[in-house]
Amino acid sequence: MKKLKKSCPSPVLRIIIYIIWCIVRTKPIKPIMKLIITILAASAVSQATAFSVSTSGGLIGTVAQRSALLDSRNVKIIGRSRDSVRLYMSVEEMEMITMDAEERMDKTMNSLQENLATIRTGRANPNMLDRVECDYYGAMTPLNQMATISVPSSQQLQISPFDKSTLTDIEKAIIYSGLGFTPNNDGTVIRINIPALTEERRKELLKQCKSIGEEAKVAVRNIRRDGVDKIKKMEKNGDLGKDQALDGSDALQKLTDDHIKMIDETVAKKEKEVTTL
Numbered sequence: 544m545k546k547l548k549k550s551c552p553s554p555v556l557r558i559i560i561y562i563i564w565c566i567v568r569t570k571p572i573k574p575i576m577k578l579i580i581t582i583l584a585a586s587a588v589s590q591a592t593a594f595s596v597s598t599s600g601g602l603i604g605t606v607a608q609r610s611a612l613l614d615s616r617n618v619k620i621i622g623r624s625r626d627s628v629r630l631y632m633s634v635e636e637m638e639m640i641t642m643d644a645e646e647r648m649d650k651t652m653n654s655l656q657e658n659l660a661t662i663r664t665g666r667a668n669p670n671m672l673d674r675v676e677c678d679y680y681g682a683m684t685p686l687n688q689m690a691t692i693s694v695p696s697s698q699q700l701q702i703s704p705f706d707k708s709t710l711t712d713i714e715k716a717i718i719y720s721g722l723g724f725t726p727n728n729d730g731t732v733i734r735i736n737i738p739a740l741t742e743e744r745r746k747e748l749l750k751q752c753k754s755i756g757e758e759a760k761v762a763v764r765n766i767r768r769d770g771v772d773k774i775k776k777m778e779k780n781g782d783l784g785k786d787q788a789l790d791g792s793d794a795l796q797k798l799t800d801d802h803i804k805m806i807d808e809t810v811a812k813k814e815k816e817v818t819t820l
Contacts (some may be wrong), residue, residue, distance in 0.1 A: 710728055749814055
C-alpha cells in the first residue's frame with residue numbers, strides 16, 4: 544500500500560486499485576493483474592501530472608496574455624494621447640502660418656498704396672515726393688525727413704528745408720529722381736509747378752498703375768504658395784490630416800482672393816484719379 548501511495552498520488556484512484564488488488568490477490572492471474580495495475584497506476588500518474596502542468600501553464604499563459612493585453616492598451620492610450628497633443632500643436636502651427644501670410648499680404652497692400660501715391664494725377668500732392676532721397680552728409684535720406692512739403696495751390700508744391708544749406712542738394716535730388724519735375728530754388732524754399740497731364744502722359748501713368756498692381760498680385764500669390772507648401776510638408780510628415788490641410792489651404796486661398804480684390808479696387812481708384820481732368 545505504501546508503494547501504491549508513492550506511485551499514485553490520487554486518493555480515489557488508489558482506493559479503486561486497492562479494491563481490485565484485494566479481489567484478485569488469491570487467484571492465479573495475480574502476476575498479470577499486478578502488471579495491469581502497475582500500468583494503470585503509471586498511466587494515472589502521468590495523466591494527473593499532465594493535467595496539473597497543463598492547468599498551471601494555462602493559468603500562467605492567461606496571466607501573461609492579460610498583462611500583455613493591458614500593456615498594449617496602455618501603449619495605445621499613451622500613443623493616442625501623444626498623437627492628440629502632436630495634432631493640436633500642428634493645428635496651432637498651421638494657424639500661425641495663416642496669420643503670418645495675412646500679415647505679409649497686408650504689408651504688400653501698404654506698399655502698393657505707397658507706390659501708387661507717388662504717381663502724378665495732375666494735382667499737387669506731397670506724396671509725389673515720397674520716393675525722392677537726398678544725400679545728407681553722406682547718407683541717403685528721404686526728402687520728407689529733411690523738409691516740410693506743403694501745397695500752396697492745386698498746381699504747386701513748396702519745399703522748406705530744415706537746413707537751408709541743403710537747398711542745392713534737394714534741388715538736384717528732385718531733378719534726378721525721374722519724376723519729370725523742374726524745381727525753382729529762390730534761396731529760401733523750392734517751388735515745383737505741376738503741369739497739367741497730357742493725354743499721352745495719362746496713358747503712360749495708367750500703364751504704370753496696372754504694372755504696380757500686377758507686382759502686388761504676384762507678391763500676394765507668392766505668399767500663398769509659400770504657406771501652402773508649408774502645410775503640404777506638414778501633411779506629408781503626418782503632422783496634419785488631409786481634411787485639416789485642405790482647411791488650411793482654403794483659408795490661404797480666401798485670404799489671397801480678398802487681397803487680390805482689394806488690390807484691384809485700389810488700382811481702379813488710382814486710375815480714376817489719373818483720368819479725371
